[in-house]
Amino acid sequence: MPDLARHPVVRRLVATALEEDLGRGDVTTGAALPADLQATATIEAQEPCVVAGLFLAPLVWGRLDPALVVEPPLRDEGAEVPRGAALVRVRGRAAPILAGERVLLNLLQHCCGVATLTRRFVRAVEGTRAAIVDTRKTLPGLRLLEKHAVHAGGGVNHRFGLDDGILVKTTHVALGGGTAAVVARVRARAPTALRVQVECRSRSEVEAALAAGADALLLDNQSPDEAHALVAFVGGRVPVELSGGITLANVAAYAASGADRISIGALTHSAPAVALHLCIEARG
Amino acid sequence: MPDLARHPVVRRLVATALEEDLGRGDVTTGAALPADLQATATIEAQEPCVVAGLFLAPLVWGRLDPALVVEPPLRDEGAEVPRGAALVRVRGRAAPILAGERVLLNLLQHCCGVATLTRRFVRAVEGTRAAIVDTRKTLPGLRLLEKHAVHAGGGVNHRFGLDDGILVKTTHVALGGGTAAVVARVRARAPTALRVQVECRSRSEVEAALAAGADALLLDNQSPDEAHALVAFVGGRVPVELSGGITLANVAAYAASGADRISIGALTHSAPAVALHLCIEARG
């Protein structure tokens, strides 16, 4: 995902978020402060976290006032920082700094939240072959940023949408006339650049998927023991991904199955925000 | 917030979310299923929750195929439902039902998550005078829906942005030359329809705010005991809101202070998703 800061989806998100918060303008700051009061401000972490999304700072503030000077990010994407760490620094007119404060914090506290949760899962499976993978269970409008934060946290990205990856779910099999027929149709119709992954919930489904020529498997809603057995059965013929009901408490047990990937919706849909705040002071 | 389903911000969010997920089209379903296969599908709760956002179903599916028949929501907004409850039902071509499934679930699991968390806070303060109030700490692009979900959960909405409410923060006071000066300037400049709320962190700040003619106070980062003392000091002269560090574990202690409102950012920025799923079957 190169050059995310210039991606039109990210730029539109920033614009939308600012319009959502500013409405017709910041009536408090506009009245409370002299229009040209100068200030310096820093965003700090109020708890330990993994950093993600700092490149958003100049997008938010630059849109409000191109004269604001936003320093390059004080930390790398993916860095683990302690409570109190300074992440972003800006100087210029106080009014636009304050007008953008909440939007920027809302973006960063979520990106850092996703990266931090991902890192915890990654740490929990260290020493196994399993990669931690995201899903399409993302917050609407925030997917590109969330996928970036997963990557910053040490995870691996699954497909970004319905068009850049093929996942034949059990629903498709049931509605479409069986694994063999469905996989054959998909192979014939879909663009040739895409692998065909097939969701399975039992050994017989795994057998059918392999027989149909699946390029990869997704084993959904298995217990760790069941996962272990199915992974062994596949025996490395194709990559295997596990999903469903996986938490920080049990992810190590799933990883011990030898699966190649473990995908977790909570990385993006339920990551708690990281506490961040902005410290601002006037400049002489 | 009347007629939320037709609000342009909501409609643009749905469009954005669909473009984000569909990209150039659903390559799996498009190849796996006959284009005109008919189906019926139901969204069910996989855990007990408070319902919010069900009016989104026809927006999502109607945009993909106006011929889909989406039944009126099976539950009222704000209803508490058990695991297994059916929430939404649709029938028509299977392909667009599946193409919209993930986007709709992503929206609903977040709306229901916010409503459910809000309800838990509301329950925790029952019997006190305190209302549970949201903040501007929302997920970018989702504020209108989140504010609606807070309302559905039994909470009360604070301002929607920087333009429809005045909150003089300690930052404004520090940068702007003191409480009296800042409040006076704000009264003179801001539109006359807006009350002036002032953030305070100590008794002396409360005294200054009242002397300056504040219409309401926000007491930030107080312990329950401190909150109790300050609320007593205010003595009902103006409404008092508490914020900062308030959790399900301590909200009752804060509410016991007699404050009018308790505002909690986590309602919107850290509500865990509610587990929902779609059951679909072919129709003869």
Place this chain on the structure above:
Amino acid sequence: MPDLARHPVVRRLVATALEEDLGRGDVTTGAALPADLQATATIEAQEPCVVAGLFLAPLVWGRLDPALVVEPPLRDEGAEVPRGAALVRVRGRAAPILAGERVLLNLLQHCCGVATLTRRFVRAVEGTRAAIVDTRKTLPGLRLLEKHAVHAGGGVNHRFGLDDGILVKTTHVALGGGTAAVVARVRARAPTALRVQVECRSRSEVEAALAAGADALLLDNQSPDEAHALVAFVGGRVPVELSGGITLANVAAYAASGADRISIGALTHSAPAVALHLCIEARG
């Protein structure tokens, strides 16, 4: 209304106005002049006026050619200037200066028109306590600029839309079951940052509004004498605004009532344009 020049609504308006006028391009100038002919141009007032909107000049011209050099506004917003006063000066290629001329003049002649008319009303009530206030009777798409121009003219802004202020009109009372019921519902449902203003047309309506706990009153369509009597009856308990049928000829009589505010739709919907023109000459 901080940083109006960067507000997305203003930027979209400028873009829309330019597309409206330029269409596929300026066929006359493009053919008539050498593409790189350099010029200097000045916008001048052709009649005495109050200045508003000069910050729009770099928005219009900068969009056509970022290399144009637009000087800082030659007059402050709200300044009273004589016939012949220079307001804006620009230099650079003649073609984009001419391509933006009409759009910029159309914007400025209206902003100055609104500010000038507002100033006349403000002058007419000098020495009374009455502020001159605008309304929502604005020209579609131009409200933010018009509200700014009212402020530049010395007026005070009423609410900017249906969402940032509460005005219970007689229509709401009639349809909603009476003043007491409607005001109670509004208090319970509306965001807490907003005052509740109630429109009244008689003493009994004023009494009902005050009994219901209105924070402010709007007395509509009263004669000056009636207004005087009602203002006296209110006796400063809440702010009182007058509206309806108020002109330059009678505004002083209304202001003599002691009302706090007088709102006038004509400030924005019927302000005559101020005559402005652009003088341009080639540069050696």
Place this chain on the structure above:
Amino acid sequence: MPDLARHPVVRRLVATALEEDLGRGDVTTGAALPADLQATATIEAQEPCVVAGLFLAPLVWGRLDPALVVEPPLRDEGAEVPRGAALVRVRGRAAPILAGERVLLNLLQHCCGVATLTRRFVRAVEGTRAAIVDTRKTLPGLRLLEKHAVHAGGGVNHRFGLDDGILVKTTHVALGGGTAAVVARVRARAPTALRVQVECRSRSEVEAALAAGADALLLDNQSPDEAHALVAFVGGRVPVELSGGITLANVAAYAASGADRISIGALTHSAPAVALHLCIEARG
């Protein structure tokens, strides 16, 4: 201008106007009235006027609630109606009727204002050969509607923008090296469907324009007598238009010159709003 009601510029204007006024929603009506209260409403003229823009009613209300039933316009575009005339009638839920009221009235009071002022000029020149013509001195964003209103008022449309008509102004002549050179370049470069009109301020300029092959003339800032003499000099060789300083008081004198067209910026930039209001009542 066929099918104006479906033109994307008009549709975007209506959307923009509604977003401008509604913001995040109508907090008063949403709280004051039951969501499904049914009503009937009528827009009436509060003063005699010429009608224009009534096709906008279903655009505004339909966007808020497609279930609203807007009757076909009660009057034809261009009709002269007395005080009290009913123009538009709608029935359905009261909330969206009230939410759209102000936007629709703001649009209609301006359209009717333009049409009414145009009609007064048209009446003033009856019996002469002069048509009343509009200009590009329009309110930004409203040009298509204003041009329609001019037509409804009996006027004739000049070019809609810089791209669909050629007007060589004295500025072009001065900067571009003289009438002959400029007209020749324009003829060679501009699309062939467009006539070449040349602005003149004296007899010598008229002679130069005719010699250069102008298809039409614009005589700017002439007295009625000067206009008379120049029109006589042209003697019907090309159509002649007059502009500059023309008011209701002197338009007849200008028209007596025998000019083909008289163009007046005030038709669109300074037309006073026509007083309209909405009467609404609940339906059993």
Place this chain on the structure above:
Amino acid sequence: MPDLARHPVVRRLVATALEEDLGRGDVTTGAALPADLQATATIEAQEPCVVAGLFLAPLVWGRLDPALVVEPPLRDEGAEVPRGAALVRVRGRAAPILAGERVLLNLLQHCCGVATLTRRFVRAVEGTRAAIVDTRKTLPGLRLLEKHAVHAGGGVNHRFGLDDGILVKTTHVALGGGTAAVVARVRARAPTALRVQVECRSRSEVEAALAAGADALLLDNQSPDEAHALVAFVGGRVPVELSGGITLANVAAYAASGADRISIGALTHSAPAVALHLCIEARG
């Protein structure tokens, strides 16, 4: 590519094309015909062709007038039709039929042109294993339609953009430090759903690509004989695609190499338009 007619990219293209052609409105038809003149019209092929894009007819005309009745397409996508074949039929008001005529014909003549050219290539390689494949060499803004037309013509779609397929070109290899290093990095970083195709121009490059684990090869700018030798060398280990300099005259020779796919930019960037026209007549 399911449900292409409702894809937002297609809908925006239709809107853009109509705005491009209509500008401020159809001045000829609006003046020439009675506004409510009824007509029936048919689009006919003026030369034999392969049909594509007929689903666009209701999109174009429905946007101009929802009351127009557009019959379901008279031919299937991909059908070969003779000169004179009727493809689309519409009835309703003549003005919007004519206003949309050119835009619709412009779209259809290009879609049919692409499908027809594709079919000629497909016919030329019948009896070989080679599929005819498109490229990213498309006309800007028209890619989705063109890819659909290729499919209708019997071709197969390559990736739709830079994000839904991996193609390691010789440029990447040269700039990135060699085949092995680049392929390894791409495998580690790119989303797991995508195959890795590597462009090669010689046997040594093929060997390097296979050694690096390429999932597919693209042999660029080979003569038919060279292609034959390299395909034989690969021997079915991975799919092989040929590109560069392939025309209707030589495509059979290339297909005889045994390659799996032959990609041709001219399918989309140089397909001659198919001659179509609209026949319209008034209805009694």
Place this chain on the structure above:
Amino acid sequence: MPDLARHPVVRRLVATALEEDLGRGDVTTGAALPADLQATATIEAQEPCVVAGLFLAPLVWGRLDPALVVEPPLRDEGAEVPRGAALVRVRGRAAPILAGERVLLNLLQHCCGVATLTRRFVRAVEGTRAAIVDTRKTLPGLRLLEKHAVHAGGGVNHRFGLDDGILVKTTHVALGGGTAAVVARVRARAPTALRVQVECRSRSEVEAALAAGADALLLDNQSPDEAHALVAFVGGRVPVELSGGITLANVAAYAASGADRISIGALTHSAPAVALHLCIEARG
């Protein structure tokens, strides 16, 4: 068409084309190359051609990375260049250069294709009075660029849309009640800046058009001999344009008729792409 590079339609087209191709990002380059690898690249012609559209290079690349340095175009618009000519040069980070390569080439190969084909027609009629003219038979979304390319190729632009030129077609005459009635209505209703051109297919239609006061004629679908006779009959009273069935093989014969203009749809709808390619190398 002044300042085409800044025209919003062109800017939107570039944005659309980039979003179409990049989707969620360039997965190959992003993974294959170091993010900050520096390079120099040149676009070269792979066959002789007429140059058009080179001003697009900074628009495409600047949107991906404003730090890229795009040299001023190496050739003038309209220049005839040999195979191997360098047209555009850029330096900066390799990743955005490659990310924009295909979009820019797609734009340029079409613009140059249109200009080159136009030039061939222009050369074919040298020595006659006939100008080569474009039509509205353009590729949707590309009209402004195509019209520019026609001009660069030496052609003349006909109207840009339905609003900036009047062409009374035989369809209008048939549906509208005859030439005289239709032309009279059009004259009365259409904006006065536009000439009235009338399409004719026979001498009697020419006579009717002239009698009705047509300002120009379009003779459609005539043989060269028929064209010759009709042009002679008109005898210079109004300009005459020929269209229909005109190719490089017969255009000289048509031009020999003495017609003023010859319009050819193939200039824009069927111009073969010119072969261009990008050469890139790393910079130390």
